[in-house]
Amino acid sequence: MKKFLIAISALTVLGGLAAVPAHASPQDDLKNFRAYFFKKFPGVKLQDFGNGIYAIDATRRFEWEEMEEFPAYEEGLEKGEALFKKYGLAKCFKNGGKGIKQNYPYFDSKSGKIRTPEQDINACVVKNGHKKLKWKKGDMPAIGAYMAYTSRGKKQNVVIPNNKAALAAYNRGKVNFYAKRGQLNFACADCHVYNSGMMARGNLLSPALGHTSHFPVWRRKWAKGKGGTAGFGTIQRRYGGCNKQVRAKPLKAQSAEYNALEYFHTFMSNGIKLNGPAIRQ
Numbered sequence: 001m002k003k004f005l006i007a008i009s010a011l012t013v014l015g016g017l018a019a020v021p022a023h024a025s026p027q028d029d030l031k032n033f034r035a036y037f038f039k040k041f042p043g044v045k046l047q048d049f050g051n052g053i054y055a056i057d058a059t060r061r062f063e064w065e066e067m068e069e070f071p072a073y074e075e076g077l078e079k080g081e082a083l084f085k086k087y088g089l090a091k092c093f094k095n096g097g098k099g100i101k102q103n104y105p106y107f108d109s110k111s112g113k114i115r116t117p118e119q120d121i122n123a124c125v126v127k128n129g130h131k132k133l134k135w136k137k138g139d140m141p142a143i144g145a146y147m148a149y150t151s152r153g154k155k156q157n158v159v160i161p162n163n164k165a166a167l168a169a170y171n172r173g174k175v176n177f178y179a180k181r182g183q184l185n186f187a188c189a190d191c192h193v194y195n196s197g198m199m200a201r202g203n204l205l206s207p208a209l210g211h212t213s214h215f216p217v218w219r220r221k222w223a224k225g226k227g228g229t230a231g232f233g234t235i236q237r238r239y240g241g242c243n244k245q246v247r248a249k250p251l252k253a254q255s256a257e258y259n260a261l262e263y264f265h266t267f268m269s270n271g272i273k274l275n276g277p278a279i280r281q
Contacts, residue, residue: 050269050272051064075227077142089125136237155271156273158267170264184246216276218232
């Protein structure tokens with residue numbers, strides 16, 4: 001573990017400016033981000049990055065493809081569809097809530113804030129007379145999984161409007177992505193940019209490019225042998241787990257900081273087709 005920490009520190013110093021320059025437009029950031037990963041993983045095509053670690057490890061990919069033939073999330077996905085109908089969500093979204101996941105998160109000019117799919121789902125749930133759902137697990141990610149499923153094949157299309165508030169939110173997320181935190185002094189970029197493809201405590205570190213294309217995800221660790229919606233989690237649930245792993249205090253789900261992080265993080269996967277929900281390690 002000590003050698004791993006030293007390696008991360010060294011690579012962070014060397015690679016910090018290579019992935020995304022400090023002062024650049026979102027489009028320049030996206031161009032540089034892609035270029036970094038294309039150089040790091042030559043031969044991996046843009047769309048394949050949507051498969052996470054399975055784009056860079058042939059053995060794991062074979063195992064994953066077999067699992068996806070009879071996915072463990074099928075029961076939860078069916079439950080998500082039933083919940084979508086139960087809460088009357090089709091009334092609140094464009095196109096009846098189907099095939100729209102690729103446009104999230106978005107900047108709402110009226111409120112001056114970022115809107116995530118979970119926020120819009122809960123707003124509709126409450127509007128229709130139901131109790132607000134928990135943000136990270138249970139019914140919420142199951143509904144999100146169903147909405148993601150109806151959006152499979154759509155290319156991620158997060159928009160950064162050319163106004164000060166939207167750009168400030170984007171840059172806030174960018175700073176969060178590269179900021180060191182916790183007792184281990186790690187940033188999101190340390191594991192998922194500079195050290196992507198390396199092993200850490202038995203896990204292969206996934207490339208950040210394409211990360212958001214498969215959320216909500218199903219994890220055996222989260223399911224704990226239970227059926228239904230138990231194995232699903234939102235991307236902000238994953239943020240909290242990553243924070244814990246570097247011994248940092250997780251932020252509240254749907255906080256301004258996590259929403260900004262999700263905004264930047266998702267924009268970096270623009271152009272990649274959605275393939276969620278998906279099984280992940």
